[in-house]
Amino acid sequence: MNRSIEDIIRKALEEDIQTGDLTTRATIPNDVSAEGKFLVKADGIIAGLEIAEKVFRIFDEKIAFNKNLIDGSFVKKGTIAAIVLGRAASLLTAERTALNFLQRMSGIATLTNAFQQRINHTKAKILDTRKxxxxxxxxxxxxxxxxxxxxxxxxxxxxxxxKDNHIAVAGSITKAVQACIEYRNKKNSALLIEVETTNLEQVQEALNANADIIMLDNFQVDMMKEAVKLVNGKCKLEASGGITLETVKQIAETGVDYISSGALTHSVKALDISLEISILKSTR
Incomplete structure (x- = not known):
């Protein structure tokens, strides 16, 4: 696991614990051992088991974390995804941080999979965003x-x-793309250039300017089909804006290469998962 993810986990633990878990300190003796079962309460795609394990291991290196599944597995309601063993106090203190990561990541993976499953018969791929x-x-x-x-x-x-504001300041799509090409060449870079468009005239201008990818922002399906014909494989096309599970199949069938959706991450519903903890023994 890379350092940046470990930093995220450490910050999350610090945010939650700070000077200490008062309730656990007051009620749970240090010599009590416990077992925790991650119970999945809804069908979905599990994601974040590796992260949940790291949460517990960072907080208490003596904790044992046994995964019954791997990330990316489809899970049914009632599945035990993993079992964690160790000091009851450690399990209780790290529980919420581990669940926050696991529930959110599983929710994102579940929604992403639902989108992708609807378009697997096409060449289109589901993309995330910076949202x-x-x-x-x-x-x-x-x-x-x-x-x-x-x-x-x-x-x-x-x-x-x-995007539209870059175009407004630069003066035109052509000028903006040319400036990016010049900047890219000066830096000896191979980074892609994408242009956001809102109509077919802009698509044509972006194509003429040699954009690598053209984003079709809030295009109607019929206009997307026209854009696909216009571009004719000369660059990649990305559909974006208001994509839903109900509309994604029709959009993919227009022939676009990518479909991006901010909904994958900006307002996703967490997958319902709980940690059921039971006492094993006291070492007294």
Missing amino acids: TVPGLRELDKLAVKIGGGKNHRFGLFDMFLI
Whole structure:
């Protein structure tokens, strides 16, 4: 596990615990051992078991974490996803942080998988966006991948994405794309250039300017079909804006290459998972 994810986990634990878990300190002796079972309470895709394990291991390296599944597995309601063993106090203190990661990531993976399953008969791939919880982007995007989606750019640093305000300030799509090409060449970079468009005239201009990807922002399905014909495979096309589970199949069947949805991460419903803890023994 990379250092940045460990830092996220440590910050989450620190945020929750700070000077100590008062209730657990007051009620649970240090010599009591316990077992915790991660009970899945709804069908879905499990994601974040590795993260949950790391939460417990960072807090108490003596904790044992036994996974019954791997991330990306489909789970039915009633499944025990993992069992954690160790000091009862440690389990109780780290419980909520572990569940927060596991529930959110599983919710993202479940929704992503639902989108992707509806379009598997097409060439289109589901993409995430930058509409993530601040500080949790790496985990949000990891959950999208676990659910079967693909990651769009991670931030402002790994791809050019020319949006309406860039176009307004630069003067035109052509000028904005040309400026990005010149900047890319100067930096000896191979980063892709994408342009957001809202009509077919802009699609044509972006195509003429040699954009690598053209985003079709809030296009109606018929207009998407026209854009696919216009581009004719000369660059990639991404549909975006108001994508739902009800509309994604029809959009994918237009022939676009990618479909991006902020809903995967900005307002996702967490998968219902609980940690059922039972006492094993006292070492007194």
